[in-house]
Amino acid sequence: MPRILISLSAAALLCLAGAASAEVLLVDRVQQENKAAMPSRGMSMAQVEARFGAPSEKLDARGGQKRQWPTINRWIYPGFVVYFEKNRVIDAVARKAAPNEVGPKPAIR
Helix, strand or coil: CHHHHHHHHHHHHHHHHHHHHCCEEHHHHHHHCCHHHCCCCCCEHHHHHHHHCCCCEEEEEECCCCCCCCCEEEEECCCEEEEEECCEEEEEEECCCCCCEECCCCCCC
């Protein structure tokens, strides 16, 4: 009886793996993209603006109420969002997922 359960479990996992392989994850695409297409960690706001131009939108700063909560700024570009702690890049994140990708879709405003 345990052998049958193991065999059924293995077959179910193989079916799931086959279905998952048809999907493209947003994370996988972003990791494969050219890293030069987005700002890198540590760049200043001035460097980002000089290299990528003015953002389409600068969102209001968040945080900063306490010393241990740094101020975080977000700049929106067509293909990515840049997160700054004070005036330095801490991360840049792709904004859009293609129709065949599994991942966050752009927010509807």
